Amino acid sequence: MPELPEVEIVKQSLSKKIEQKKIKKVIIKNRNLRFKIPIKFEKLLQNKTIKKVTRFSKYLILNFDDDSFCLIHLGMSGTIHLTKKNVLNKFTNASFYNSPELPKKHNHVEIQFGDINVIYNDPRRFGFFKFIENKQALIKRFSHLGPEPFSKNFNLKYILNYFINKKKDIKSFLLDQKFVSGIGNIYASEILFLCEINPKTYAMKLSIKDCKKIISYSKSVLNKAIAKGGSSIRDFKNTEGQSGNFQKEFKVYQKKNLDCPRSKCTGRINKIFISNRSTFFCNTCQK
DNA sequence: AAGAGGCCCTGATAGC
DNA sequence: TGCTATCAGGGCCTCT
Numbered sequence: 546m547p548e549l550p551e552v553e554i555v556k557q558s559l560s561k562k563i564e565q566k567k568i569k570k571v572i573i574k575n576r577n578l579r580f581k582i583p584i585k586f587e588k589l590l591q592n593k594t595i596k597k598v599t600r601f602s603k604y605l606i607l608n609f610d611d612d613s614f615c616l617i618h619l620g621m622s623g624t625i626h627l628t629k630k631n632v633l634n635k636f637t638n639a640s641f642y643n644s645p646e647l648p649k650k651h652n653h654v655e656i657q658f659g660d661i662n663v664i665y666n667d668p669r670r671f672g673f674f675k676f677i678e679n680k681q682a683l684i685k686r687f688s689h690l691g692p693e694p695f696s697k698n699f700n701l702k703y704i705l706n707y708f709i710n711k712k713k714d715i716k717s718f719l720l721d722q723k724f725v726s727g728i729g730n731i732y733a734s735e736i737l738f739l740c741e742i743n744p745k746t747y748a749m750k751l752s753i754k755d756c757k758k759i760i761s762y763s764k765s766v767l768n769k770a771i772a773k774g775g776s777s778i779r780d781f782k783n784t785e786g787q788s789g790n791f792q793k794e795f796k797v798y799q800k801k802n803l804d805c806p807r808s809k810c811t812g813r814i815n816k817i818f819i820s821n822r823s824t825f826f827c828n829t830c831q832k
Numbered sequence: 833a834a835g836a837g838g839c840c841c842t843g844a845t846a847g848c
Numbered sequence: 849t850g851c852t853a854t855c856a857g858g859g860c861c862t863c864t
Contacts, residue, residue: 548857579840579859603858621858622842651842669841671858713835722859729857778857798857820836823855 547619549603549693549727550770554789555625556600562627562661567594572655579620579673582654589676590615590656602690602726606683613676614683620671624648626664690726694763699725704756708748715751715759716744716819728763731776731798734825736762738797743831744817744824769794797825805830 547555571587593609600606605625607615619625626647647664654665654674665674677683692698707724718724719733728736737744740758742751751759770776775789778799796806801816805827812829 551857577841618858620841621856667841668843669856669858671841711834717835720858731857776857821838822858 547603547623547775548729548732548767548770549600550732550767550791551775551789552600552603552605552619553771554775555619556598556605558627559605559625559663560598563595563658563663564597565594566658566661568592568656569659570657572657573653574655575651575653578653578667578670579618580675582674586674586676589613601687602693602722603729604687612680613678616673616675616677616683616686617665618672620667620669620673622669623665623667623672626666628662628664629660690722691724693727694725694760694767699760699763701753701756701760704759705753708751708756711748713748714745714819715742715748716822716824718748719759719763720820720822725763727767730822730824731778731795732763732766732770734798735796736766738826738831739766741831744819744826797827800825 568590569592571590573582573587576582593611593613595607596610597608598605599608603618605617605619607617609615617623617625628647648666648668651668651670652664652666653670654663656663665672675686677686692703708718711718716733716737719728719736720730734744736759739762740755742755742758746755770789770791773789773791773794776792776795777789778792797814800806800814803814805812805814807827807830810827810830812827814825815828817824817826
């Protein structure tokens with residue numbers, strides 16, 4: 546679910562609320578996530594102070610004062626909520642979904658800071674928490690990931706070299722975190738629409754101009770989404786506050802059978818499946 | 833080694 | 849109303 550922009554929004558709100566605070570207690574209500582949370586997890590976190598909250602790709606990173614870390618991945622359905630102590634049944638939501646109150650089911654982890662609690666909710670359990678001992682272990686954990694779109698390493702030389710002899714479609718590469726990390730299924734379709742590239746095009750067939758567009762639009766789409774507070778596609782409740790707004794700017798995602806939004810184009814938006822993931826594109830202007 | 837496909841899991845929605 | 853089938857923003861694993 547959450548792609549880089551959404552995780553960034555969560556990171557920003559968490560930073561404001563929990564940095565420099567000490568973890569008093571950790572409660573695990575359900576250890577079954579993508580990886581089972583080990584019994585020792587709570588003790589490892591207890592009494593540590595959050596030096597900083599950072600993010601890499603779609604991963605949240607709690608940086609502790611003793612230079613250990615806690616990785617948090619939201620998977621497809623993970624959300625993070627902040628609840629104020631002593632305000633029973635009244636919650637402040639830290640996630641981009643901005644649900645007015647804490648979900649009743651599937652609350653897995655609760656990190657207590659005294660004045661505030663962090664709740665992790667995840668119905669599908671594809672997310673995870675992982676304690677990381679030190680910087681070296683963190684680097685190792687991320688070693689298989691490609692650069693973020695914002696990185697100077699995500700450049701023309703890197704892409705052209707990567708795509709040599711690659712007989713796989715460009716959509717799949719944008720989703721492949723080994724190639725570029727942080728882009729997910731929504732933004733992959735949006736980026737390719739702006740590039741005017743058909744998602745089924747083999748990577749090796751892309752021109753230099755195409756690759757330049759991919760670099761440029763990957764950055765701009767993600768930045769714009771962050772500026773809009775991310776995309777809240779399942780937030781049907783009309784609540785005020787931190788809800789994301791980028792979903793209003795989708796050009797093709799979930800726009801099946803609608804007219805192409807490009808003013809000079811008379812095409813329609815098609816929906817196809819690539820590697821079992823829904824993919825939206827204009828059959829006319831994305832050649 | 834690259835690429836295709838399956839799988840982990842629950843919930844919302846569509847269609848009968 | 850109540851069943852079943854399909855799909856959902858991710859990533860890991862196995863097989864060829």
